[in-house]
Amino acid sequence: MSEKFPMTAEGLARLEEELKHLKTTARPEVIRLIAEAREHGDLSENAEYHAARERQSFIEGRVGELEDKVARAEVIDISSLSGDTVTFGATVTLVDEDTDEKLTYQLVGELEADVKAGRLAITAPLSRALIGKEVGDSVEVNTPKGEKAYEILKVNFV
Numbered sequence: 136m137s138e139k140f141p142m143t144a145e146g147l148a149r150l151e152e153e154l155k156h157l158k159t160t161a162r163p164e165v166i167r168l169i170a171e172a173r174e175h176g177d178l179s180e181n182a183e184y185h186a187a188r189e190r191q192s193f194i195e196g197r198v199g200e201l202e203d204k205v206a207r208a209e210v211i212d213i214s215s216l217s218g219d220t221v222t223f224g225a226t227v228t229l230v231d232e233d234t235d236e237k238l239t240y241q242l243v244g245e246l247e248a249d250v251k252a253g254r255l256a257i258t259a260p261l262s263r264a265l266i267g268k269e270v271g272d273s274v275e276v277n278t279p280k281g282e283k284a285y286e287i288l289k290v291n292f293v
């Protein structure tokens with residue numbers, strides 16, 4: 136049996152949107168570029184043709200990858216979740232106990248993680264330390280910069 140990928144509804148929507156863009160915009164565009172490049176004659180020394188073929192290969196690979204991930208997505212409905220305990224889909228506000236810097240992350244599936252956008256993979260060390268903890272709890276996490284301690288200020292499910 137194929138492995139399922141836990142994911143939020145928003146994460147699945149982002150994957151589906153990228154897939155739609157590749158199929159309806161990027162794929163036809165690269166086909167047009169290949170046709171144009173073919174018109175220039177000798178393909179063996181045609182850089183535009185080779186670049187377009189390479190782009191086509193990337194697009195087709197990504198389409199296949201996204202179709203697989205969308206088919207195996209297991210959407211977790213976070214709107215039905217509540218409480219003060221950190222679980223998948225929770226948005227957690229933390230404070231760094233050393234610097235007093237506040238951080239907010241939503242715990243999401245690996246396929247939708249984007250730390251800069253505040254989406255932390257459920258498999259990340261910080262996520263694993265937070266799971267099952269509650270508001271007021273402290274967690275310690277080994278990071279590349281050494282041991283960090285965080286206090287959980289808020290847990291919500293938006």
